[in-house]
Amino acid sequence: MKKEVSYSPDGIKYFLPLEGDYAQEFTRVCDLVARANANGQEIVVVMGVGFVGAVMAAIVADAVNEDGMPSKFVIGMQRPSVRSYWKIPTLNKGISPVKAEDPEVDRLIRRCVLDKKTLTATFTYDVLKLADVVIIDVQLDYIKNEIGNVRNGNVEMSALEDSFDIIAHHIKPDALVLIETTVAPGTTEQIAFPLMKKIFRARGIESDPLLAHSYERVMPGRDYVASVRDFWRVCSGVNQASTGRVVKFLNEVLNTKEFPLTVLDRPIESETAKIVENSYRATTLAFMDEWSKFAERNGIDIVKVINAVRVRPTHSNLIFPGPGIGGYCLPKDGGLGVWAYRHVLGFEDDLFRITPLAIDINDTRALHAAQFVRDAMRNMNLPIAGAEILILGASYREDVGDTRFSGSELMARRLADMGADIRVHDPYVDQWWELVTQDNYPSHSLKDFFRNQKKLKDLKVLKDLTEALKGIDTLVFAVRHKAYLDLEPEDVVRAAGGPIAVIDCFGVLDDRKIKGYLQLGCEVKGLGRGHIQRIKNEIRNTNRVL
Amino acid sequence: MKKEVSYSPDGIKYFLPLEGDYAQEFTRVCDLVARANANGQEIVVVMGVGFVGAVMAAIVADAVNEDGMPSKFVIGMQRPSVRSYWKIPTLNKGISPVKAEDPEVDRLIRRCVLDKKTLTATFTYDVLKLADVVIIDVQLDYIKNEIGNVRNGNVEMSALEDSFDIIAHHIKPDALVLIETTVAPGTTEQIAFPLMKKIFRARGIESDPLLAHSYERVMPGRDYVASVRDFWRVCSGVNQASTGRVVKFLNEVLNTKEFPLTVLDRPIESETAKIVENSYRATTLAFMDEWSKFAERNGIDIVKVINAVRVRPTHSNLIFPGPGIGGYCLPKDGGLGVWAYRHVLGFEDDLFRITPLAIDINDTRALHAAQFVRDAMRNMNLPIAGAEILILGASYREDVGDTRFSGSELMARRLADMGADIRVHDPYVDQWWELVTQDNYPSHSLKDFFRNQKKLKDLKVLKDLTEALKGIDTLVFAVRHKAYLDLEPEDVVRAAGGPIAVIDCFGVLDDRKIKGYLQLGCEVKGLGRGHIQRIKNEIRNTNRVL
Structure with missing residues (x-):
């Protein structure tokens, strides 16, 4: 044998x-x-x-x-x-x-x-x-x-x-x-x-x-x-x-x-407490998805709004969902509850209205993030197909190497779907298992929902940030890893070799940096960051020939 | 003039x-x-x-x-x-x-x-x-x-x-x-x-x-x-x-x-922060509505589950919704946001999936509470029509006298609708304005949705608890006012003159008191308190002729 x-x-x-x-x-x-x-x-x-x-x-x-x-x-x-x-x-x-x-x-x-x-x-x-x-x-x-x-x-x-x-x-x-x-x-x-x-x-x-x-x-x-x-x-x-x-x-x-x-x-x-615990978290995150979009469309910076609300101790659990909700637990635990209600406990009615909805909202948020990448690129007349897009962060959470169900994965898959050439940088991830081992994704095989996924199999996680930035068309801030918080627009644009599209999915950029990228000729969009349009207008008004 | x-x-x-x-x-x-x-x-x-x-x-x-x-x-x-x-x-x-x-x-x-x-x-x-x-x-x-x-x-x-x-x-x-x-x-x-x-x-x-x-x-x-x-x-x-x-x-x-x-x-x-703040609260409460019902149907005490979950600082905002969500703000603020999106800001799509759903769930929870009153009474063969039902607490929150949009109001209206004779006790409320002035309810005229509302107009808020209990068929714990937390089953049943139906809408009763009421021949039900059935079975097993 x-x-x-x-x-x-x-x-x-x-x-x-x-x-x-x-x-x-x-x-x-x-x-x-x-x-x-x-x-x-x-x-x-x-x-x-x-x-x-x-x-x-x-x-x-x-x-x-x-x-x-x-x-x-x-x-x-x-x-x-x-x-x-x-x-x-x-x-x-x-x-x-x-x-x-x-x-x-x-x-x-x-x-x-x-x-x-x-x-x-x-x-x-x-x-x-x-x-x-x-x-x-x-x-x-x-x-x-x-x-x-x-x-x-x-x-x-x-x-x-x-x-x-x-x-x-x-x-x-x-x-x-x-x-x-x-x-x-x-x-x-x-x-x-x-x-x-x-x-x-x-x-x-x-x-x-x-x-x-x-x-x-x-x-x-x-x-x-x-x-x-x-x-x-x-x-x-x-x-x-x-x-x-x-x-x-x-x-x-x-x-x-x-x-x-x-x-x-x-x-x-005890079993229910665990499910309630993670479903609660998933729900508060999903709740912010609609308000994040509301902010995008109405000139509001949701990051500042969240910080204002979180000052109240009774509201301190409110957090920003970033480009999707990953980790092993939050995307599935509510599902265990909904499934158990029918298949273990034998009920036929639809009791759950919020718990599964929250997961569905969280599971698709990264697709919205991919649309933002597309829109920012369109604003710069950059076609997606063949574009060099660098995603900063593959994991589901800041300063960890856990990539399970990360928003970055779904985003990368959609952008590859549209023909983009994806690069990824993550200081904590050596191999992006979900992409490399396309056939043993622990929950659902996301690859089956998209085309052009083969290229992702060979995706190497880059470790040298300056190297990773070289020649890119588009930069996506996907995770709040420490290494990304201090990146300066001048350095990024210099490394990239010219103006690029910058998409902030996780409130990584403050207003000074947003302005910096814009003044360097970049296009900037951010999830929940509707106020970027106002910063653009400020620059427009400053530059105006009187 | x-x-x-x-x-x-x-x-x-x-x-x-x-x-x-x-x-x-x-x-x-x-x-x-x-x-x-x-x-x-x-x-x-x-x-x-x-x-x-x-x-x-x-x-x-x-x-x-x-x-x-x-x-x-x-x-x-x-x-x-x-x-x-x-x-x-x-x-x-x-x-x-x-x-x-x-x-x-x-x-x-x-x-x-x-x-x-x-x-x-x-x-x-x-x-x-x-x-x-x-x-x-x-x-x-x-x-x-x-x-x-x-x-x-x-x-x-x-x-x-x-x-x-x-x-x-x-x-x-x-x-x-x-x-x-x-x-x-x-x-x-x-x-x-x-x-x-x-x-x-x-x-x-x-x-x-x-x-x-x-x-x-x-x-x-x-x-x-x-x-x-x-x-x-x-x-x-x-x-x-x-x-x-x-x-x-x-x-x-x-x-x-x-x-x-x-x-x-x-x-x-700033306007959005306020709406997000109260919608967040409304959402976390609405989220618990389905888990409260899940608990009722599966032998779970949701009060203990919530206390277990709240130990985590990241989950400390989780609270029990009681018999509905009142106060002036939570029932309406999300509505202001949804309305503004269309009528002030000019969008035609349905962006909001959780915010309005949460309010709808909260606004109808008191009707579920009324069903619990009905079921507990049915278990005792007590007809609703003509029954003396005492509601403990008219306000929307413990130890305040604010009755605006309280769960007790909707519950009282539904029970009156079904022909019950309602009494109410509240140490903080002198007059239940929403019921007395049936025609100037600040938001919607709830009275219009029910029959038999005229009697409620003359409802006096009782101040003497022992007097209020006299001769009742049913007791509803609706608010966690201090005066209700220490009520002992023996004293309640004595004042009532015999076994009654007891409905705990807000986790007022601990297991000892639940057992006490049951042993005195009362029927007990509680929102989210599915474990009461287990306590009943314990008593049944103890009393069994071997």
């Missing part, structure tokens, strides 16, 4: 394990667990060592008891797929499988794997037999079949349901299973619990599975670890025993002294 | 002035102004001494210069209508025309009228001739023609346009006109400015009117005065001179040291 290969992002080749490798691997872990047991450590299996799981595993592995001694031994479990197997050997070298701007991620993983020896990674499900606690951090995707229609989508449940099945077949009856994945409300009680209970009964276990839900509030960026460990948590169990266990466990591994736990009565409350 | 009469809320009768009274009144004010001028005081006319104008007038009148001497003399101006004339003699006695929970309102007005003598009220427009500054605080209503369809409504502009006209005809060319009313975006620059400029030209004045917009953020309640004076302000002028003047003026009268001014570039930005 030919060995399959999994490549790590830095190009290291790993052969996937063969059937014969499993027994040996399980023996390896059993030895580690025997030593851990002898040290009085609790055994925790984390299923899925992706964005959340890898960091959560390390945080648990870093936990100490009252005497300052390591209290947990953690086994990161990952299916050995071509796409993900490399994470296991990588982790076992003490290297984080997740690239993060927070240096604490690397330090924490190195410390736990190499120094404290409280963290290992494996591919065999058999380790579930050893677990006192199983944490589920597998991904749960929401598949959209259209752009801007979240209702016409569905939840890809199979991987999660498989996990419940495998766990129930393997675990000790008194192991706590903690679902940390963001799930459709009702999943813990109406899918996981009955499924696992049936398997328990079939195994002759009379007790009910100990099952709990708790959601993290991870935020990519420089405080990645703290956003998981030093932040408020919500949890709940399917029964009193489960609740007691999850509360005890989270108190042992998280900083709940400074950030107290919120314990809810039922998992559906 | 028969003298017309205006009655104050406490029943004092005032004759409206006749034509011959105007000259004498103007002379009276001229004398006061001459003395104020001699003292170096600036003359400020406040048009409209209602909810905002009365307090704003007093705050300005209370301002002092660097030497601690009064720096402004304020004239409150009010049209002498049957409905409003009483405010003028009342103010001139040093009595506030606005009933407020904040004792500072009465003190401030008494001090300025009687002690400092820096505040007077009048009915003659001639005083505009004396003004250095004119502040417009007239009401601007949005008329809705249907329940739950804000798009099918319009702005009642005539009073405001009349004010602009009268002001422009009377004022000195260098008087600053400050629009404080919440207006449709574009009003200052596209309605007031050109209208006033034309009148200025007709008067032979070559300079442009000095026109500015600044919005207050008044909040009824115990901090009424502080919410106007000690709070952040946003302002802007139609040109540099106006901006300079409004900034100088607001710095002189408000606590801008602790709460700095936000100065925007154009009045349309």
Whole structure:
């Protein structure tokens, strides 16, 4: 049998394990667990060592008891797929499988794997037999079949349901299973619990599975670890025993002294809280989409308006949506709720009027941004086809390298659709995975909605800003990365070699810089920046021959 | 000619002035102004001494210069209508025309009228001739023609346009006109400015009117005065001179040291900021309507979920909508924006998808609350017709007496519609004006949408809670007034004389009290409180004969 290969992002080749490798691997872990047991450590299996799981595993592995001694031994479990197997050997070298701007991620993983020896990674499900606690951090995707229609989508449940099945077949009856994945409300009680209970009964276990839900509030960026460990948590169990266990466990591994736990009565409350949380965020952002457009059409600078409103503490959550709303959670979590209402909870009416609308608005905002690029170029008589357009920022958020569902992606796709030659610069992104691996986009394959997408596959993320600017026709400020905030118009235009079209999608330019670009002969447009027309008129009036 | 009469809320009768009274009144004010001028005081006319104008007038009148001497003399101006004339003699006695929970309102007005003598009220427009500054605080209503369809409504502009006209005809060319009313975006620059400029030209004045917009953020309640004076302000002028003047003026009268001014570039930005601000609030509330219903149908306590989510500082603005969203501003301000987009700014497309939807959802939420009352009563086999239903709280917000557009009103109207006998208790409300004066409801005449509304006209607001509870069939917690938070089930059921239906519209009851009511034989339902069914089942399981 030919060995399959999994490549790590830095190009290291790993052969996937063969059937014969499993027994040996399980023996390896059993030895580690025997030593851990002898040290009085609790055994925790984390299923899925992706964005959340890898960091959560390390945080648990870093936990100490009252005497300052390591209290947990953690086994990161990952299916050995071509796409993900490399994470296991990588982790076992003490290297984080997740690239993060927070240096604490690397330090924490190195410390736990190499120094404290409280963290290992494996591919065999058999380790579930050893677990006192199983944490589920597998991904749960929401598949959209259209752009801007979240209702016409569905939840890809199979991987999660498989996990419940495998766990129930393997675990000790008194192991706590903690679902940390963001799930459709009702999943813990109406899918996981009955499924696992049936398997328990079939195994002759009379007790009910100990099952709990708790959601993290991870935020990519420089405080990645703290956003998981030093932040408020919500949890709940399917029964009193489960609740007691999850509360005890989270108190042992998280900083709940400074950030107290919120314990809810039922998992559906905790599941719903997570969906409400992200849908609230998505809604406040979508709300600003229409006012941003209102501003564009009526000479208003929405950035100044937002800053004026945010002064009120009761309105401090209001933020500017930029060129679209990305990240893994906000584009999908409301969809999980709407889907669950029908498919898990069995309702036929259309209860949700705002939650899905907000996602649809957010999902299409980047197309509006692309129109702004088109309009600015038209104002300069620049055809889109063949034009050199530089997008500054590929990620979904300032000063992180997470490109999932970023507004920049949809914008790049539309502009490529129209024939433009796209360049992209991002100091935090090495490879723009969604474009390079056109066929495994985690949610919907955006490429299918557009033409001319092949070129994007070869898109390199540029690292030298001056080089990137050379010879461009159009510059798009898409993300508020630090490196872009201080760019001066003179320097940009000099590097570009002449006047260009400048599109500000995220309130990057202040009025002085807008004026600077205009005076250098550039065309400037900005999402929500209707006041640019007034600045143009001021210049026009100044230049007028009296 | 028969003298017309205006009655104050406490029943004092005032004759409206006749034509011959105007000259004498103007002379009276001229004398006061001459003395104020001699003292170096600036003359400020406040048009409209209602909810905002009365307090704003007093705050300005209370301002002092660097030497601690009064720096402004304020004239409150009010049209002498049957409905409003009483405010003028009342103010001139040093009595506030606005009933407020904040004792500072009465003190401030008494001090300025009687002690400092820096505040007077009048009915003659001639005083505009004396003004250095004119502040417009007239009401601007949005008329809705249907329940739950804000798009099918319009702005009642005539009073405001009349004010602009009268002001422009009377004022000195260098008087600053400050629009404080919440207006449709574009009003200052596209309605007031050109209208006033034309009148200025007709008067032979070559300079442009000095026109500015600044919005207050008044909040009824115990901090009424502080919410106007000690709070952040946003302002802007139609040109540099106006901006300079409004900034100088607001710095002189408000606590801008602790709460700095936000100065925007154009009045349309300031006007829009106000609309965005209140539409944001309306949207976050409307967003929770669907999740509140989701909770009701799926065993979730939305109150606990909201508290879990609000722990995050980025989500602290999330609040529970209660039985509907009232107050003067939130039900209409988004309407001003949607209306302006078409009628002032001339767009034909449907830009707004969330802002009007949010208002429609909020405007109909109280009807859902009424359904809950019906359902709880049906579960007890209580017919609605002829039932004694006590609503606790008539105001739109806890611990204030402001009943404008309260959820309680719509709920009371629907329940009366269905034949119920409504009682209401509210410690802060003396008369429920919207019900008593069925024909001058400030926005839309809700009465027209229902039958059986006549009885409500005689509805007395009860003040003795125990008395109010006597013999009721149903109790509705509609507002979180302090007096209701500590009510114990035993006391309520004893006062009622037996088990009743209890409907909690605002998360007033905790789980212990819910259980208490249920154990006493009551039926309990609550908006967003789906977990009540679980509490019922706990009791059922406890009582079960094994």
